[in-house]
Amino acid sequence: MFEFIYWLLSYVVPFLAVLTVIVFVHEMGHYLVARWNGVAIQTFSIGFGRELFGWDDRQGTRWRISAIPLGGYVRFVGDMNAASTPDTELIAKADPELAPRLFANKHVWQRIAVVVAGPLANVILTFLILYALLLGYGRYTIPPVVGSVIEGSVAESAGIEAGDRIVAVDGYAVRGFEDFQRLVATSPQRPVTIALERDSGAETIVLTPEAAEVEDRFGNTQRIGRIGVSRDVSQTDVTLYRPGPVEAIGMTLEEIRFIIQRTAAFLGDFFVGRGDVEQLGGPVKVAQVSGQVATLGIVALINLTALLSLNIGIFNLLPVPMLDGGHLMYYLVEAVRGRPLSMKVQEIGFRFGFALVLALMVFTLFNDTLFAYLRTLS
Template sequence: MFDFVFWLLSYVVPFLAVLTVIVFVHEMGHYLVARWNGVAIHTFSIGFGRELIGWNDKHGTRWRISAVPLGGYVRFVGDMNAASLPDPAAAEKVDPALAPHLFVNKNVWQRIAVVAAGPIANVLLTFLILYALLLGYGRYTVPPVIGEVLPGSVAEAAGLEPGDTIQSVDGYAVRGFEDFQRYVATAPERQVTLSLARDGATETLILVPEAVETEDRFGNTQRIGRIGVSRDIAEADVTLYRPGPVEAVGMTFEEIRFIVERTAAFLGDFFVGRGDVEQLGGPVKVAKVSGEVATLGVIALINLTALLSLNIGIFNLLPIPMLDGGHLVYYLLEAVRGRPLSMKVQEIGFRFGFALVLALMVFTLFNDTIFAYFGIFR
């Protein structure tokens, strides 16, 4: 019993707290833009399945918390289901006075705005969290100067030397040695371009970090890039850098751009045979990571919320029916063609998207439980 309570408090509660915030913000993005465009909203739900708690507001929207807390949805009046598949006969079923407020009767650009609002809300949440943490806490940094180049390493072959000051990696500004390590670590077996200062001159080097497996502080195996450089860090080298409000905006945008680019590169690795399926994770792995990060404190958990929010926003923009990106593809095609795709084509797409998303969920669940916990096929 004690073990179960410990598991619940350590993993499930932090995971559900993080997921609920992200889902609420995502769906609130859809909800607010829909309301601004005069769309009648049937349901705002956190979770799926049977309703646990619910109430109606003055606009007739049913707000509910449902039994399966692994997502959520906003359902508009006239939708056949929570996936926002429109009901072609909706206009005949509702009061004629309500017809102009049906989502399906809004112009295509209004529908695009409503659909895009969810992922955009996730990106805004990420920006606000990272920006607030940067302004509130600043960041500890170490000068980005190479201390040692290991013999026979990628760095030595590329021409790096002790005393080189790294200025940028792939166009991302390097403000500290920790930046340099992170940019290299997230590019295993992918070409990176370094800009460095040496003897008063600027030089450019191109290299490919080798892929190595390491364990984090929680014992999780990670595949990272390594080039074979290090530096001794004395206490006097560590400084606290606090950017101003304007500079922090640029630094936050650059961080978001970095996360998006590295996430896309990570997914792209699977199409060229470099991907490691053990690095993919679903709800179980996210719950495990949430529990582990929660042990580092509230700030670490808030930072994880920002990262997951951005990744969920990106995932929802994939052009897969059932996801926001799939809806956007339909509406963009409608904007180009001047008329919507047939309901038959849309329904086929939604069925395909549902099957694809379900297969991905099953795979990641299998990957979480089999690879991560039992070590099969290691």
């Protein structure tokens, strides 16, 4: 019983807290833009399944907390289900007062705005969190100077020398050696462009980090890139850098760009045979990571919330029916054609999207539990 309570408090509670915040912000993005465009909203739900408790507001929207706390949805009047599949029969029979407020009857650009608002809300949440943390805590940095180069390493072959000061990697500014490490580590077997300074002047070097597997403090195996350099230990000055409010905006946007670019590159690795399925994670892995990060403190958990919020926003924009990106794809086609796709085509797309999302959920769940079990045997 004690072990179950410990597991519940250590993993499930942090995971649900993070997920609830992210889902609420995402759905609130849809809700607010829909409300601003005069859309009649039937339900705002955190979670799926049976309602645990709820209330009706003055506009007639049902706000509810549901039994399965793994997501949420905003359901508009005229939707057949939580996936916003139009109920053509209800829409056709809607009374004249209600018809203009139905989501399906809104202008295509209004529907596009409502769809984009959810992922955009996730991006805004990520920006606000990272910006606040940067202003509030600043950044501890170590001079980005190479101390030594391992003989026979990728770095030596590419021409990196001890004493080189790293300026940028793939266009991202390097303010400390920790930036250099992270930019290289997130590019296993992918070419990176390194801008550096040495006595002879500025140099630009292109190299491909080799892939290596390392174990983090929690025992999780990570696949990272390595080039075979270490920092200059004589550069012991650890400084706390606090950017101003304007500079912090640029630094936060650069961080968001970095996360998006590296996430896209990670997914792209699977199409060229470089991907490692063990690195894919579903609900079980996210819960595990949430619990582990929670042990590092509330700031680390808030930072994880920002990262997951951005990734969920990106994932939802994939052009897969059932996701926001699938709806967006339909509406963009409608904007170009001047008329919507037939309901038969949309229904086929929704079925395909549902099967794809379900298959991905089953795969990641199986992947999480399989590798977790194998780790217990090793």
